[in-house]
Amino acid sequence: MDWQAIWLSLRLSACTMLVLVVFGLPLAYWLANTRWRGRFLIEAVVALPIVLPPTVLGFYVLMAIGPLSPVGRFYESLFGHRLPFTFEGLLVASVLYSLPFAVQPFTSGFAAVDRRMMEASWCLGVSKVATFFQVALPLAWPGVLTGMVLSFAHTIGEFGVVLMIGGNIPGTTRTVSISIYDEVQALNYAAANQTSLALLLFAFAVLAITYGLQRKFIHVWPTR
Amino acid sequence: MADALIANFTKRFPGGAVIRGKLDRPMRGHSVTVLFGPSGCGKTTVLRCLAGLERPEQGSIQFGGRTWFDAGPGICLAPQQRGVGFVFQDYALFPHLTVAGNIGYGLPANEREQRVGEMLDRFGLAAVVQQRPRQLSGGQQQRVALARALVCRPRLLLLDEPLSALDAALREELRGELRRLLAACDIPVFLVTHDRAEALALGDELVVMSGGTVRQSGPVLEVFNHPADAEVARIVGVETLHPGRIVNLSEGLATVEVGTSRVIGLAPPDEARAVFVCIRGEDVILQRNDGAASSVRNRLVARIVAVHPGSPLVRVELDAGFPLFAFITRPACEDLDLSPGQPVTALVKAPAVHLIAREL
Incomplete structure (x- = not known):
């Protein structure tokens, strides 16, 4: 088994999840509470990675962070190296690619919290930010947990985007899915099977535990 | 004017509903003002605008x-x-906090x-x-909600349908308790209800709302006994409301032709x-x-149409x-021994006949 690739995938997924928690939670809270009419536009943008082929997303991210774009040049002037084909570049792409898998469950979690809970807090003189941490977040935790697990698991399994942005540099951008692809290309089916099976079991275990825990609190899968 | 709550504002909703709030209440000492009206008339919106939870499009609120x-x-x-205390309908207690956590939520450590x-x-x-709140009875939840709202020493207390979360038997019991608790706080209270008994039991002042506007305001009994117009009379529940025409005015008494009959009331x-x-x-x-012969001015020859049994009062049509x-x-x-079809005489004292101007 390619332990280096597994370790890289785990690191990438953890970092992606953390970035999505930091940026996704406020975005989801806003989406769940805003009365702005144009809200659907933001929802559509957030959901884009679900329907776009990973290659399309990867291509545009590559363009956006490459040396020809202002963002890419700014990053290079700041850190002295380019974003594509690095771990950081991969992280940027992963965050975008897993965005809906974090933000949608987060939003459902916040939307399930009675708005009057927040209003009660405001009327008691507690600021909006403190209300978010003391009331909204603790009450939305089933959705927050789902979003964290799904974004982590989804990043573990990404392939197309990694190929476009990261290439195949062992220890830097060679993730589990790329490793499996390489093994298959080399007709090394035993090794590919080993890693694939591990990934399959991991994905199933994570989802089963999450949904099992949540059965008691909220229903991700609707039932009658 | 410095010691008053003066509000006059308009709130529009995307669906087209327009709510106009118009209030002018002294704010020194204790008084309970009841916002009263049918469901959907905008009472809660007025309360939410006072609390700052809704932003009106026009007007102003001075406190x-x-x-x-x-x-x-x-x-x-x-x-x-x-600095407003707000008690929500169904109380909106924080389910993840204990009673102590709920009450102390807004306080510095x-x-x-x-x-x-x-x-x-x-x-x-x-x-x-x-x-935790879900382990409490309805009455305890109400007290926690009040305690949570009052512990921050607000200058105004707002209650949105405080008893509607309870079943009928408990509601009556807790009405008395709520009145005692409210009487103990020396700040102005605004309370929203659509329940007539609640309005009578809890209110000092009554603000009657309908269709998004304030129709009448004044002391509770004053409004109940002398509705300003037919709409208010309907809302506060005057049983008989029928158009008539004054045919004679003399010495402060008015003779009114109503249907095929005539009644005398105060002009x-x-x-x-x-x-x-x-x-x-x-x-x-x-x-x-x-x-x-008696002092009663109105002796109406009538026929019983229907008898609707109720408890403790029977409603006779x-x-x-x-x-x-x-x-x-x-x-x-x-x-x-009343039964439909029977002739009876209905006696009504002239001061009990309230006449409201009717636009033609």
């Missing part, structure tokens, strides 16, 4: 000389800056223990201090000739045969030349 909201310069204080302790004593909640203060005749069911006396409703006790109904 004790301070501007809370003014559409002109675009001032709108956040709920946090208004160094004062929390002491002031929560005071509230627990005052509201009799010491025994449930470590419980309305304005010049109106077209009026609504309002008679409360409790003010109608029924008699089987025309008795001796009469045809006295116009539809007339009477509330009498069940024993009285049995003594008179």
Whole structure:
């Protein structure tokens, strides 16, 4: 088994999840509470990675962070190296690619919290930010947990985007899915099977535990 | 004017509903103002605008000389800056916090223990201090909600349908308790309800709302006994409400032609000739045969249309030349042996006939 690739995938997924928690939670809270009419536009943008082929997303991210774009040049002037084909570049792409898998469950979690809970807090003189941490977040935790697990698991399994942005540099951008692809290309089916099976079991275990825990609190899968 | 709550604002909703709030209440000392009206008339919206939870499009809200909201310069204080206690419908207690956590939620950490302790004593909640809201009875939840709203020492207390979360039997019991608890706080209270008994039991002042506007405001009994127009009369529940026409005015008494009959009432203060005749069911006396002369001015020959049994009062529907409703006790109904089709005499004192100007 390619332990280096597994370790890289785990690191990438953890970092992606953390970035999505930091940026996704406020975005989801806003989406769940805003009365702005144009809200659907933001929802559509957030959901884009679900329907776009990973290659399309990867291509545009590559363009956006490459040396020809202002963002890419700014990053290079700041850190002295380019974003594509690095771990950081991969992280940027992963965050975008897993965005809906974090933000949608987060939003459902916040939307399930009675708005009057927040209003009660405001009327008691507690600021909006403190209300978010003391009331909204603790009450939305089933959705927050789902979003964290799904974004982590989804990043573990990404392939197309990694190929476009990261290439195949062992220890830097060679993730589990790329490793499996390489093994298959080399007709090394035993090794590919080993890693694939591990990934399959991991994905199933994570989802089963999450949904099992949540059965008691909220229903991700609707039932009658 | 510095010691008053003066509000006059308009809130529009995307669906087209327009709510106009117009209030002017002194804010010194204790008084309970009830916002009363049918469901969907905008009472709750007015309350939410006062709390800063909704932002009106026009108008202003002044509280004790301070501007809370003014559409002109675009001032709108956040709920946090208004110092208002809000008790929500169904209470909106924080389910993840204990009773102590709920009450102490808005307090700075160094004062929390002491002031929560005071509230627990005052509201009799010491025994449930470590419980979560879902483990509490309806009455306890109400007390926690009040304690949580009052512990931050608000200058104004707002309650949205405080008893509607409870079932009917408990509601009556807790109405008394709520009145005692409210009487103990020396700040102005605004309370929203659609329940007539609640309004009568809890309110000092009544603001009647309908269709998004304030129709009438004044002391509770004043509004209940003298509705300003037919709409208010309907809302506060005057049983008999029928259009009539004043045919004679003399010495402060008005003779009104209503249906095929005539009644005498106190002359309305304005010049109106077209009026609504309002008679409360409790003010109608029924008699089987025309008795001796009495001071009662209105002796209406009527026929019973229907008898609606209720407890403790029976509602009798009469045809006295116009539809007339009477509330009498069940024993009285049995003594008179009333049944549909029977002729009776309905007695109504002139002061009980309230005349409301009617636009033509």
